[in-house]
Amino acid sequence: MKLLLGLCSALLLVLVLTGRCSAQTPHRCRTPALLSGSMSVSAREGQDWAVAKYRYDAIGQRIRLWEFGQVHNKSFHANMLFLFRKAVVYTIDYRNRTCQKNPLHTAFHPSHIPHNASLLSQVILGGSSAPGEGLLVNTWTGDVPETGGKYLATVTEFGCIPVSTLYYTEKSGWVVTTYFNAVKGIEDPEQFFPPPFCTDADTEEEELDFFSAFF
Structure with a gap:
């Protein structure tokens, strides 16, 4: 009888702990400080779009982009290096060995879920019938007082990897x-350094923020 009660107590403890784990509230998180990947961006109801490879360095406050897309019905290719601590952005042309340098009128904002964000939902992308068929993600929403904007940000529950953002x-x-x-x-930290032919590039007068530079 004592053995049975002990087994029941142990089973009850497991069930309680399992319930606590499965019922945990999604927490605000921070994206890994060093991240490589790809992204697609669409604006003006799809009239402007771009696809890019990116390298993200929150430690050094640097972003590298290789992108192509279409803006105002014109195609473009761009190779860009954002150095937020130096407040400059380079547009690099390796074919012609030229470099455009603009002031960067934007502070670096690490990729994370802000403390004042509100949880909108937690869902499984894909399927939930069997392990590996889906991805557990959290969607957060909030306002950006600096720009008067608002956002919806979706990240993975495990790892806080960005999935999508609506701004x-x-x-x-x-x-x-x-x-x-x-x-x-x-993979290659040298990607965050401008090539030698950018050394003598004059700084343009036009200031850019991240979105205006991207497009």
Whole structure:
């Protein structure tokens, strides 16, 4: 009888602990400091779009982009290096060995879920019938007082890897970003240094923020 009660007590404890784990509230999180992957961005109801490979370094506050897309019905290719601590962005042309340098009018914002974000939902992308068929994600929403904008950000429950972001301001409308093929770490840190032919580049007068530079 004592053995039976002991087994029941142990089983009850397991059930209680399992219930606590499965009922945990999603927590606000921070994306890995070093991340590589790809992304697609769409604005103006799909009239402007771009697809890019990215390298993200929150430690050094640097972002590298290789992108192609279409803006105002014109195709473009771009190779860009954002150095937020130096407040400059380079547009690099390896074919012609030229480099455009613009002031970067944006502070670096690490990729994370802000403390004032509100949980909208937790869902499984794909299927939930068997292990490996789906991906557990959390969607958060909030306002951006600096720009008067608002956002919806979806990240993975495990790892806080970005999945998608919807960002809205009256000026830009909805900007939709989807992330894929993310890998933790940076394969080649040299990608965050401008090539030698950029050394003598004059700084242009036009200031850019991240979105205006991207497009």
